[in-house]
Amino acid sequence: MVITRVSIYSRVLSILVDKGVDIISSDELGKLSGCPGTQVRKDLAYFGQFGTRGVGYNISDLKSKVTKILGMSERWKVALVGVGNLGSAFIAHEGFRRYGFDIIISFDTDKSKVGKIYNNVEIKDVSELKQVISEMNIKIVIITVPAQFAQKVADLLVDAGIKAILNFAPITISVPKNVILRNVDLSLELEALSFFLTHKELQDNELSMLYI
Amino acid sequence: MVITRVSIYSRVLSILVDKGVDIISSDELGKLSGCPGTQVRKDLAYFGQFGTRGVGYNISDLKSKVTKILGMSERWKVALVGVGNLGSAFIAHEGFRRYGFDIIISFDTDKSKVGKIYNNVEIKDVSELKQVISEMNIKIVIITVPAQFAQKVADLLVDAGIKAILNFAPITISVPKNVILRNVDLSLELEALSFFLTHKELQDNELSMLYI
């Protein structure tokens, strides 16, 4: 939770740096990030003291500290498994590059795709996964394969020594405790909207416990 | 939180229905969903009593009740604004259709795109948004425009009477309290991975408060 918000602060700070603003208060940063100022202060306090009492936070200073906290001082090399609709879109997605993530290789099992180059990214056969990931020194992998193959791919990745996985397959996959797995389930996000549209009568505190 | 998990239970139940299983215990359903059985029971208890003590839950029965709770008894008509890489991929994405969401219309401002049909979905000019959304009786909209246009699009949607928005633009947007907004920020997910890779030394309970 904290980390997601710190990431958002980082986004907001970038925009402010570009705008040439120097100083910001926690309340203001909170407003721009969609949370209360006290939350901002507590979140940052977890990592140190970055502000000046009575003044606020120096934006470029805070930005560089937050960047370091997030481990985003250098760019990350990323691989992607499953070059379907979603996978191709992610390979072409400018946002990843802008925020410091380079998808430099991709994998699929489809013989008609393997060997092709899409958006400067080669598509290799999944059988080469372990070797290529080790050679290219990749630490983060995105899974965009159909649900039924996701666990198998995750197993391959774990075997290849990957410690961070972003999974878009709509299924529960398991990895060892020392591997970080994050799941993004697109339809599930829409289902949450469906729920709230269907239960508009529920209000505020009733909704709180149901959220996210 | 509850809703996200109930959505996952719904997925698991579908698979079990297909497999022809009849009955499942909360512990088993929890294991398949990635949470403890007691969580499953509490989550379901929020909406009623669906099981039989000493026995478990009747799968097809629970499935249909959960479907109703989520508001997924009927299909939802969805619009998408911003037919770029990501937007096109979502229009083509099978997953949405499989889980009951039909993207039936899309919008963009790019004159070279407007009027085209992609994957059976017409691309209309954003200026037609309000009228088309009303005519087509659309209740849910996906935003996949660049960050700098996201707030403007959200304002248009609110003006058009939309009450549920799924935003993929990496920026904080504000909507009135009666509008449900969910944000999916792809790079932010990767940043969370970056953080954990960078701070492997933090263990378990230290990490807990940082997680999402």
Next chain:
DNA sequence: GAATGTGAAGGTTTTCACAGCA
């Protein structure tokens, strides 16, 4: 005996309130 449903306990996260400092 087995598994649900649920009040109570235990944790975690957020918010409050204010001391401390520019």
Next chain:
DNA sequence: TGCTGTGAAAACCTTCACATTC
């Protein structure tokens, strides 16, 4: 005076323990 940093309080969520039912 203004705003950060932070213990304490409040709110929230998860897990436990067990009475209840099949």
